[in-house]
Amino acid sequence: MIETPERITLEEWDQQYKLLQKAGIYQPDYGGPLSRHVEDGDQRLLKLQYDNSAAALRLWNFLLTEEDRLHKARADGKKIIGTMKDLGTVPVMAYSFDNVVAFYPDGAWWIPCVMELSAGLLEIADSLGIDESFCPVRAMLGAFVTGAHFPVPDMLICSVGATCDDFSAIAQRLNGLGHPILWWEIPHRRRAETGEAMVNLTGGFSAPECQVEFVKSELDRIKNALEELTGEQLNEEKLCAGIKEANQVRRYLAELRYLAFTAELCPIPALEMLVAEMLAIHFCSDRNETIAVLKDLLDEVKARVRTGKGILDADAVRIFWVNPVADLQVMNLLEDCGGRICGTEYLFTHALDIIPENLPPIEALAQMALADPMAGSSADRAQRICTDIRRFGAETVLISRIPGASHCALEGEIISQIIQETFDIPVLEIEVPPVTDSMRPTVCTRLEALVETVKARPRVKQRKWRKK
């Protein structure tokens, strides 16, 4: 464990890297100083603050070398699958094959941020008629056109139905550009009606059995397509093994989240936690390494909690964060403004929940797909958020609006109302574009106001509801 956990700049990381090297830290083959990634054009890295642990170094290096891994996988003869939109289900199946690597082209939505708009991906999307009225995930179109950020996958699989219109429309545009897509349907999750058999899903949701059966048939279709592509049969045993491995990722993350959100002193920055959570959705193109990276991070956090060390003041305001941010720097800002993350709902909580291992594997995956918070109503999503607010003891909620996203236009108000009906806590909604530089003072002012509002309230009394 690092003696003094703190957030440091990229420049400071160079010094820290030398110290860690001298101390003989283990570095995987993708290791090295973080600042080297700036040479690849990742300019935003210069403006971020990072955790100073060796575990964080490994996490960042793992994240920032995904493209290399994908190219290596292609060179090694593996099939590359672009899984789009479902955020956590199809990759579990894909990684159960011996010779498949799956990744989310959707992840390109962070490229404009990380490269500070220098990659020109949004301009390409503009030229294809997908302008700024769409979610920043439109950067994915540019990434496909340039071919500069990931290899073109051997197969593209995309969920539609109860998904956001932005992504569905952008994926269709991609399809129109000549990229074949295997579409699969995720129906809007509803509750069972009288006389219908009901299935309890993870996350506190439920669905009628017929919807689970429907999704099973869709996942079977995907399985058949993957078997045809790879020439490999995916039997139950292999899929169960894949689920077990995915669950290992989820168990580490569950422990990490609990410690990070509930420790008296915040043991790890929000930014590293965001990156760690993201690993659950497609394992950053290497499932085994994801497990190792998370284990390292968890060990570091456990040690910090055990020794009472943290990276923020003890009175940091406990913020529950809803939706991922398009600009990673905002995760730093919330801490600069006196907040800390105590609970998250980054649109993929279903990728963090444990997949049932006592069910036929396809059925288990179908249940997980249906437990997607975005597949159901905004009220359902709000209820899950409320459960986690209670669990983690958040004092306030920040709903981070994604510019242009179809769901953000109408759901924020419902989520906010339900939270405020359930708890007497402030809820703030802000919009976060891919690069917030020009509006940084506004974002800061709003975050500071939120922090001050919470601090001005009787904080001990405020937490009483946690015991209800």
Added chain:
Amino acid sequence: MTRPETTIIYTCPYVPAEWIAAHGLHPCRVIPETADPAFLTARTEGVCPYVRSFICEVMKYKQAGGVVVTTVCDQMRRVFDILVRNCDLPAFLMNVPNTWQSIAAQKLYIEELKRLSRFLIRLGGMSPSTDVLINKMLEYDKARKSILAAREYLSARQYAEAIAVLGRDGPGGLLNDAARSGPLTAGVPLAIVGGPLMKRDLEILGMVEEFGGRIVLDATETGERGMCAPFNRRRLSDDPLMELASAYFGGIQDASRRPDSELYKWLKRQLVTRAARGIVFHRYVWCDMWHAELGRLKEWTDLPVLDIDTAGDNETDRNRTENRILAFLETLQ
């Protein structure tokens, strides 16, 4: 005609009016007025104007007995959440799959019709007998054919209004007399393509004609494109529900379909048959589904395409639309 007591409102073309009518209820397809500016003022940015207006219309429709919303687009799907929280009207969210090529998706649509039936029965509807369903289907089919046959003789606005009246009131008087006046042939033949039009947006059809154009294909959701396929009489008598599902789910081509290839096949056929010389592409701001089609449509067709994006609620918008249509037609004349 005595109107049944309970009116069920909806706007999505994938909701079969015949199915509601066969339950002894009155189906009313709402074409909303522009939302009252004072309505839902808490949030307008990012919200599709049609969605806002539909919510407003439902809230105002005090005599309705129920509302049916579908999952065809994400914002409409979320309208259901808003109605459930803010409106006393019983609401039903119908899952209309975006995928259409699999048997499972087609079955899901039929299962949703059966679930809709249970909702309608809870609202006082009667479980329809086969004969009642067949009769309702035949009535609507006849009315649709009558409208389609009258197309050449009606102005684009009259045509759109005839479709709207059928959706709102059900099959009434047929348009068999329309042919008396002779077909309309003047003006540059154009297609209008896009999502649904609000009442106010029907003005656009008039503008096109005023400036020397003629809409020969109304491929909006509230126009001809939103009408189901004609029923096959033999299949209708064998299994009316299956035929109903086939005509609606299989017959209406939309930008929400994945893939949306059938929309382009349908458009290609219609554009050629009608000899359109240009396309007026209508979309609402924040409607991602149709907005994303614009670029593809421009690449796909050799015809000139005019993009009309509207927020649907102000005079500046109207003037801008008018000027754009005028300029477009000047280039085509």
